[in-house]
Amino acid sequence: MISFGASISALRTLDTRQAVSSHDVANSNTKGFEESTVHQTEASGNQGTRVSHIQKVPNSSPQFSGTRLEVEMPEQMLIESTYKANASLVKTQDEIIGSLMDIVS
Numbered sequence: 379m380i381s382f383g384a385s386i387s388a389l390r391t392l393d394t395r396q397a398v399s400s401h402d403v404a405n406s407n408t409k410g411f412e413e414s415t416v417h418q419t420e421a422s423g424n425q426g427t428r429v430s431h432i433q434k435v436p437n438s439s440p441q442f443s444g445t446r447l448e449v450e451m452p453e454q455m456l457i458e459s460t461y462k463a464n465a466s467l468v469k470t471q472d473e474i475i476g477s478l479m480d481i482v483s
Contacts, residue, residue, distance in 0.1 A: 382471055383425040383426060384421075384424070384425050384426035385426065385464045385467045386426070387425055388426045388464045390428070390429075391416075391418050391428060392464070394416055395429075395453070395457050396454065396458075396461070398414050398415075398432060399450050402414060402445045402450055403445060403454075406443050408443050409440065409441055410437060410440040410442075411437065411444055411445060412434045412436060412444045413434075413435050413443075413444045413446065413450075414433060414435065415432070415433050415435060416432050417429070417431050
């Protein structure tokens, strides 16, 4: 049986990672801002990933933002390509189920 679970949970996790990264970038000029990191774990039953927690990274310089753009920008590119791959997988699974339903009916 085809399961959408792993792909859907990956998309949800990627959505959270993108939101956190975007928030960090948006505050890159905010003095004393502490960036956040998303920690993820494998979901139970081999159903993809899930966000386990979001953690603030202490900023040792209150005069500057703790956002590291050299980390955030590649992270956003990675999230984008991974999101596209998982969305494509969901679309393909949907097409397969549609074709099977056409055959059965």
